[in-house]
Amino acid sequence: xxxxxxxxxxxxxxxxxxxxxxxxxxxxxxxxxxxxxxxxxxxxxxxxxxxxxxxxxxxxxxxxxxxxxxxxxxxxxxxxxxxxxxxxxxxxxxxxxxxxxxxxxxxxx
Numbered sequence: 001x002x003x004x005x006x007x008x009x010x011x012x013x014x015x016x017x018x019x020x021x022x023x024x025x026x027x028x029x030x031x032x033x034x035x036x037x038x039x040x041x042x043x044x045x046x047x048x049x050x051x052x053x054x055x056x057x058x059x060x061x062x063x064x065x066x067x068x069x070x071x072x073x074x075x076x077x078x079x080x081x082x083x084x085x086x087x088x089x090x091x092x093x094x095x096x097x098x099x100x101x102x103x104x105x106x107x108x109x
Contacts, residue, residue: 002044011109012108013106013109014106014108016105017103018037020069020072021073022070023036031074032103041107046109047108049108050106051106053065055069066103072099074099075097077091
């Protein structure tokens with residue numbers, strides 16, 4: 001994050017989006033929780049910050065908030081019965097194929 005800030009022009013925004021909810025480490029990516037998101041913002045130390053949280057529901061993506069999405073989990077479709085022989089895991093009722101929530105940050109240098 002420090003390096004991203006270093007290469008930005010003064011006053012330029014960094015736009016960053018990541019899976020959000022309950023912390024999960026999937027080795028090739030992490031789903032951020034509120035604490036990790038706050039650490040990222042604190043490390044960047046923006047002059048201005050905006051945050052948007054979106055939740056995936058049965059009708060699609062909708063604007064939400066941290067509290068509502070705090071327990072959202074990543075759904076790994078490759079672990080489901082449709083991809084892995086012997087698995088009993090089925091899609092959740094609202095059919096997310098991945099993250100159930102994302103956080104979008106705009107951090108201005």
